[in-house]
Amino acid sequence: MYLYGASGHGKVIVEIAEELGYGIDGFIDNNAELDSIFDYPVIHQTPASGEVFLSMGNNATRQRIAKAYPQFTYPTLIHPKAIVSKRAKLGEGTVVMAGVTINSEVQIGKQCIINTSATLDHECRIGDFAHISPHVGLAGNVTVGEGTQVGIGACVIQGITIGKWCMIGAGAVVIRDVPDYAVVVGNPGRIIKYNRL
Missing domain, CATH: 3.40.50.20 (Rossmann fold)
Incomplete structure (x- = not known):
């Protein structure tokens, strides 16, 4: 490889x-x-x-x-010190780092990064090419869209939908849905700009 x-x-x-x-x-x-x-x-x-x-x-x-390069075979890598529910589904090319916890019925797309010590609770859905940074906490039923990065230490309450190609800043606390391309910072999280429209 x-x-x-x-x-x-x-x-x-x-x-x-x-x-x-x-x-x-x-x-x-x-x-x-x-x-x-x-x-x-x-x-x-x-x-x-x-x-x-x-x-x-x-x-x-x-x-x-x-x-x-669609002709490549893309393995999924899960660190031995991650905890991943047997009922979770992970797409090709995704990596799960050490200390991560992924709970029941989480669905993760292809080519995602689930970084060190992140926690994804039940029934979260992570779109392709997303990055869940170190020490992020996603409560149950959170949706993160394609290409979005949730920054280090951010927290997202249950049932929130974050759109595609968003940037959630380090330490942000997300308590409302986030539209596509939004950049969110702070506690509570607020939109400060859009990456593109």
Whole structure:
């Protein structure tokens, strides 16, 4: 398996893959100055096919690469120290970091990041290419749209819907639904701008 993206996020992903016993061929990255990470080679050309994990943190970049290379097989990586309900469903290419708790009937799309020690309670729905940052708390029945990032330490009360390609700021407390493309900060969370319309 190759890891596509030799950044800090990739360093975390490679350790999860090692814990899970994957054979790692190396990293793919267009930074010509990189030649190795943790003794794994960094190549600068994309292979024609094979097993690849998208190890970049930027949601839009993961979406672009996944669409450009549909021929790859994208595994789902779950850290051994995560707690994941047997009734949860996770899409291809998603990573679940150490300390995460995912409860019953949570549905997570493809190419998502569920980052360190985040908590997703029952029946949450996470769209493709979303990023749930470290120490985020989602109460039950929360929906997070495609491409949205919920920032570190944010809290979302039960039943809230957050739209697509939103940014929820670090430590925000979300108590109302959030429309597509909104940027939300503060306690209680308030919209300060829109990424695009």
